[in-house]
Amino acid sequence: MASSAAGTLPTHTAPSSTSSKPPPTKDPRRRRCLCVCLLVTLAVLLALAITLLVLFLTVLKVRNPTTRLVSTRLAGVAPRLTFPAMSVQLNVTLLLTVAVHNPNPASFAYDTGGHTDLTYRGARVGDAEIDPGLIPSKGDGEVKLALTVQADRLAADLAQLVADVESGSVAMEASTRIPGRVTILGIFKRHAVAYSDCSFVFGVAEMAVRSQQCHDRTKL
Structure with missing residues (x-):
């Protein structure tokens, strides 16, 4: 009995490093700023495209002289x-x-x-x-x-x-x-x-x- 008890090694499970860290969370203010910047850029590009279209259809439209x-x-x-016909x-x-x-x-x-x-x-x-x-x-x-x-x-x-x-x-x-x-x-x-x-x-x-x-x- 003593030999079997002495041959039994204690088991120990090391805690996982991933389970100890909480998942990263996104900053809502940063995401809101990115959305605003994207919308402003799209609005500027759309306004520029409309302006160029109006210019080409009116001011820059080539009319026939x-x-x-x-x-x-x-x-x-x-x-x-003229030679040799001499005319x-x-x-x-x-x-x-x-x-x-x-x-x-x-x-x-x-x-x-x-x-x-x-x-x-x-x-x-x-x-x-x-x-x-x-x-x-x-x-x-x-x-x-x-x-x-x-x-x-x-x-x-x-x-x-x-x-x-x-x-x-x-x-x-x-x-x-x-x-x-x-x-x-x-x-x-x-x-x-x-x-x-x-x-x-x-x-x-x-x-x-x-x-x-x-x-x-x-x-x-």
Whole structure:
């Protein structure tokens, strides 16, 4: 009996370290502050998005400029000799002045690359390069160009041209493309291309535009 009692070792269970510490509790004031900060940030972002949307739909909305052909003046006639056919052809140069109205709160600056094509009854008969310039915001400007009309291209429909001249008026079309930059509020700059397609009637007796109709558009 004594040996069995002596061989029995006492058992002892050590207390768990995790059970002795209470679970951490969250500070309700800190969580409330985080929620308030999150709501304020979301409100500011929403207000900023609404403001930008209103600006782009109103102030920053790009409207099409309008063009009007003001005057046409004969600058000169240049003969051209072609080989080997040894034929003489005439090129007529017209000085055109186009008035442009910019209704946008953004200036439009254009460098090189502006171009105008002249067509007569569907045939391309002349072209012109447009010099660099600037149209102010909500302002007016003038575009001057020297348009060269190649008489040999008119010869393909010479009979109709003679009939139009005898009637006193010649109907033509001018298509213009002007690439440039739009500056909004002096800060934002975007590339833009202004297009203008005009149909006009040229009076032979007065050597001026008698009537015209233009369709203008801008592509950003």
